[in-house]
Amino acid sequence: MAKQLNIDPEKTLSGDKLRPSEILIHGYNKQFKDERKYWGDSKLIELLRHMLIVREFETMLHSFKSTGSYRGIDYLYKGPAHLSVGQEAVVVGSAAALAPEDKIFGSHRSHGEIIAKGLSAISNLDKKKLHEIMVNHEDGKLLSLVHDYVKPESGGDAEMFLLTGILAEIFMRDAGFNKGMGGSMHAFFTPFGAYPNNAIVGGSSGIAVGAALFSHLSQGDGICVANLGDGSTGCGLVWESMNFSAMGQFKTLWSSPFNRNPPILFCFTNNFYAMGGQTSGETMAWDRLSRIGAGLNAEQFHAETVNGSDPLAVADAVSRKREILREGKGPALLDIECYRFSGHSTTDTNAYRSRDEIKAWKLYDPIESFQRKIISEGLLTETAVTELIASVGNQIEAITRVVVDRNLVPAIDIKTNPTIIGDMTFNEESIELTQLADDLLMDPGGSKQQQSIKKKARFGFGKDGSLLSGMRAVTLRDSLSEAILHHLTHDKSLIAYGEECRDWGGAFGVYRGFADVLPNHRLFNAPISEAAIVSTGIGYALAGGRSLIELMYADFIGRAGDEIFNQLAKWQAMSAGELRLPVVLRTSIGSKYGAQHSQDWTSLLAHIPGLRIVYPATPYDAKGLMATALSGNDPTVVFESQRLYDRVEIFVEKGVPESYFRLPFGRAAVRRKGDDVTILTIGPSLYPTLEAVKEMQTHGISAEVLDARTLVPFDYESLINSVNRTGRLLIVSEAVERGSFSNTIATNVMRLAFDKLKAAPIVLGAPNWIAPGADMEDTYAPQEEDIFDSVFGEFFPDKRVNKRGIRSWDFIQLAGQGL
Amino acid sequence: MTVNILVPNLGNEVTEAEISEWMFDEGEQVTEGEVLVVISTTKTSLEIEAPSGGRLAKINFREGELVEIGTVLGIIE
Numbered sequence: 039m040a041k042q043l044n045i046d047p048e049k050t051l052s053g054d055k056l057r058p059s060e061i062l063i064h065g066y067n068k069q070f071k072d073e074r075k076y077w078g079d080s081k082l083i084e085l086l087r088h089m090l091i092v093r094e095f096e097t098m099l100h101s102f103k104s105t106g107s108y109r110g111i112d113y114l115y116k117g118p119a120h121l122s123v124g125q126e127a128v129v130v131g132s133a134a135a136l137a138p139e140d141k142i143f144g145s146h147r148s149h150g151e152i153i154a155k156g157l158s159a160i161s162n163l164d165k166k167k168l169h170e171i172m173v174n175h176e177d178g179k180l181l182s183l184v185h186d187y188v189k190p191e192s193g194g195d196a197e198m199f200l201l202t203g204i205l206a207e208i209f210m211r212d213a214g215f216n217k218g219m220g221g222s223m224h225a226f227f228t229p230f231g232a233y234p235n236n237a238i239v240g241g242s243s244g245i246a247v248g249a250a251l252f253s254h255l256s257q258g259d260g261i262c263v264a265n266l267g268d269g270s271t272g273c274g275l276v277w278e279s280m281n282f283s284a285m286g287q288f289k290t291l292w293s294s295p296f297n298r299n300p301p302i303l304f305c306f307t308n309n310f311y312a313m314g315g316q317t318s319g320e321t322m323a324w325d326r327l328s329r330i331g332a333g334l335n336a337e338q339f340h341a342e343t344v345n346g347s348d349p350l351a352v353a354d355a356v357s358r359k360r361e362i363l364r365e366g367k368g369p370a371l372l373d374i375e376c377y378r379f380s381g382h383s384t385t386d387t388n389a390y391r392s393r394d395e396i397k398a399w400k401l402y403d404p405i406e407s408f409q410r411k412i413i414s415e416g417l418l419t420e421t422a423v424t425e426l427i428a429s430v431g432n433q434i435e436a437i438t439r440v441v442v443d444r445n446l447v448p449a450i451d452i453k454t455n456p457t458i459i460g461d462m463t464f465n466e467e468s469i470e471l472t473q474l475a476d477d478l479l480m481d482p483g484g485s486k487q488q489q490s491i492k493k494k495a496r497f498g499f500g501k502d503g504s505l506l507s508g509m510r511a512v513t514l515r516d517s518l519s520e521a522i523l524h525h526l527t528h529d530k531s532l533i534a535y536g537e538e539c540r541d542w543g544g545a546f547g548v549y550r551g552f553a554d555v556l557p558n559h560r561l562f563n564a565p566i567s568e569a570a571i572v573s574t575g576i577g578y579a580l581a582g583g584r585s586l587i588e589l590m591y592a593d594f595i596g597r598a599g600d601e602i603f604n605q606l607a608k609w610q611a612m613s614a615g616e617l618r619l620p621v622v623l624r625t626s627i628g629s630k631y632g633a634q635h636s637q638d639w640t641s642l643l644a645h646i647p648g649l650r651i652v653y654p655a656t657p658y659d660a661k662g663l664m665a666t667a668l669s670g671n672d673p674t675v676v677f678e679s680q681r682l683y684d685r686v687e688i689f690v691e692k693g694v695p696e697s698y699f700r701l702p703f704g705r706a707a708v709r710r711k712g713d714d715v716t717i718l719t720i721g722p723s724l725y726p727t728l729e730a731v732k733e734m735q736t737h738g739i740s741a742e743v744l745d746a747r748t749l750v751p752f753d754y755e756s757l758i759n760s761v762n763r764t765g766r767l768l769i770v771s772e773a774v775e776r777g778s779f780s781n782t783i784a785t786n787v788m789r790l791a792f793d794k795l796k797a798a799p800i801v802l803g804a805p806n807w808i809a810p811g812a813d814m815e816d817t818y819a820p821q822e823e824d825i826f827d828s829v830f831g832e833f834f835p836d837k838r839v840n841k842r843g844i845r846s847w848d849f850i851q852l853a854g855q856g857l
Numbered sequence: 858m859t860v861n862i863l864v865p866n867l868g869n870e871v872t873e874a875e876i877s878e879w880m881f882d883e884g885e886q887v888t889e890g891e892v893l894v895v896i897s898t899t900k901t902s903l904e905i906e907a908p909s910g911g912r913l914a915k916i917n918f919r920e921g922e923l924v925e926i927g928t929v930l931g932i933i934e
Contacts, residue, residue, distance in 0.1 A: 486877065490877075507872065508899040509875055509898075509923050515899060542901075550900075684870065684900075
């Protein structure tokens with residue numbers, strides 16, 4: 039508990055000085071003869087060969103993009119090509135210092151990184167293991183393609199397997215490592231330690247930190263490397279991730295053996311340009327990138343600047359940092375300076391840099407410099423180097439000839455199976471929980487909080503039929519708490535975190551008392567870094583763990599926009615189902631705190647393919663749906679209404695079961711039977727709807743009420759069945775009406791039940807302006823009166839029932855005003 | 858002089874709380890500001906401090922009992 043860390047005013051306020059230490063800039067000074075001794079000549083020649091492979095690979099792509107042809111092979115490549123010509127020493131030097139089990143996470147410019155990491159893994163893995171990997175990948179299909187058509191001579195089948203898999207991925211073919219679903223900017227192959235590259239600048243940083251946390255908690259050997267560019271130091275997520283990776287609690291609050299820092303290396307390939315903006319001098323505050331280490335923690339992230347034109351300087355630095363990380367003394371940061379000769383992309387005209395500058399750097403071309411060294415030191419003759427270059431050229435030509443052939447290496451067959459890409463979105467797997475985890479601080483049943491819940495009634499109505507208070511009957515908060523604690527105590531791979539999650543128990547008390555049961559490494563307070571909370575949760579899950587992350591208010595989704603929209607939602611499909619993301623993101627929809635704390639953003643997330651969206655309105659549902667979310671292997675967002683936390687169960691008469699249970703997603707609940715109108719509610723709108731329905735009854739209208747429970751997946755079947763009977767549909771939610779998910783449902787019902795509809799469906803939500811403060815909130819979220827008015831005003835005007843609510847505005851006029 | 862120990866206002870819509878723990882027994886001396894009793898609402902735990910120094914003369918509600926806002930939990934003399 040943070041109470042363990044006392045803030046002593048006397049100590050805090052006494053005078054002192056911070057003393058940053060020196061940061062090494064290009065301090066590498068090893069003699070080549072010593073390096074020969076350390077690596078051995080054949081390894082040094084291998085480094086040269088790997089650099090040549092990377093360059094030839096990129097040259098081939100450049101040639102296709104700029105001329106449509108390479109070595110007489112014609113091919114139109116329509117995708118992106120962010121090439122890394124000039125950066126070969128960085129990727130090869132770095133990969134040479136890494137073991138096969140170390141994981142790298144890259145950027146949009148990462149062809150070189152995954153090639154180099156793959157080549158290094160191939161060179162270090164034992165032959166049997168290597169063969170197993172290739173045979174097991176897609177039932178050996180890629181390996182067969184390589185054997186039958188690429189016909190490896192130089193480099194062996196593993197290198198050809200790697201290069202073919204990568205090129206096929208870049209060319210968006212089924213034989214690609216991710217069936218072409220990732221493409222150039224997302225290619226990866228985890229068995230060789232190459233983890234997802236990311237088209238969003240800095241996007242890999244938090245994912246890599248999350249994966250490092252998994253390595254750390256599963257006590258694996260490998261380190262994780264976030265390969266980032268200099269431009270990414272302008273991204274918020276990168277800073278959040280660096281801070282997260284070095285949180286003080288690892289050492290102060292986590293207990294042995296977890297009281298170490300996660301093994302993460304922030305490896306910045308600094309090519310001086312963020313696309314066309316010059317980082318040092320123009321767009322960044324830092325003069326040398328490594329300077330930022332000094333601002334991060336007392337160890338300054340062990341930061342240093344390294345010469346990225348020399349593979350041996352890079353290998354030396356990465357290898358030293360790796361040792362620090364393996365001792366639990368990370369994180370570390372490297373600023374590896376190098377010069378990208380290729381443009382940002384193939385449409386780059388170099389408008390932002392001079393020819394003289396490019397010419398000056400040619401002297402530092404990593405391959406030419408290293409070749410000169412290899413020849414002058416007598417490792418190879420000039421002729422031998424020429425032969426090496428030629429053989430690498432033949433190697434790349436061989437794979438290219440095969441991969442460009444669309445008959446031999448086709449794309450996935452979308453024509454035969456039009457939903458094939460959609461089918462990769464969710465895996466629909468779930469796990470079984472078996473026994474109590476062995477890392478608990480106490481028996482979960484013994485916690486005060488759980489005992490206090492146990493005293494409560496499970497059903498919300500007392501024996502005399504009176505509604506019980508939340509202190510006397512199980513609430514929605516208690517239900518969530520029970521389901522989550524059950525998972526946390528029966529699943530050691532599950533970690534939960536977010537702001538104030540531990541001592542406070544979450545801002546709304548769902549985790550209250552959990553700190554007595556769970557050790558710090560399984561339930562902890564995160565910094566106020568929504569982007570890093572989500573990003574690390576993704577990384578932890580895709581590396582093999584399971585994460586339950588919390589954003590205190592749904593309004594903070596904006597702070598984690600990319601992480602939710604582009605990362606959490608997409609990685610399963612972008613990996614063609616290779617990756618699993620068992621991540622549950624809990625977030626609450628606020629009340630009473632005004633415009634930035636009261637928004638129902640379910641529609642916003644339902645719009646993004648790839649997320650399961652849950653919004654329980656009752657304690658029974660909250661427990662069952664949360665259990666389903668936590669047991670699934672698909673990313674799921676659970677919205678919780680702050681207005682409902684204290685609700686007791688009023689629908690299921692046997693009450694909320696004390697024991698663990700799961701409720702399937704995609705099944706709406708019928709809350710009330712009726713014949714004249716169907717009202718579908720999303721989240722808390724259920725309750726004012728039920729009140730309004732009682733009133734409708736007195737005017738002779740019988741309404742059927744359906745509670746959506748989950749938006750993705752959505753239960754059209756139940757809804758259509760109901761609408762087919764009643765002929766009328768009103769959808770009520772607290773999301774603003776414009777662009778809301780309710781409109782999607784309304785449109786689909788219009789189409790699917792057109793024959794039976796007696797009137798067009800109505801969508802009732804919040805008006806298209808800000809949520810006002812507490813005292814005015816009842817003018818915003820649909821109230822009982824508004825629901826009543828919608829039904830009588832639009833469906834049954836002949837009943838001539840007086841209007842009760844305040845909503846009387848001209849829709850078309852407001853829309854013209856932009857409202 | 859006697860001083861009542863009251864259940865304070867607990868925030869929006871919260872009307873009840875459970876007594877979690879008394880830190881003192883009846884008859885013991887307490888100092889103003891010391892934590893006297895911990896109560897729990899549906900959402901959080903709250904420490905109630907002694908409103909004045911003196912002898913904890915009476916405890917009206919025991920651990921596990923439910924009390925409403927404004928209830929007199931006990932008396933200090």
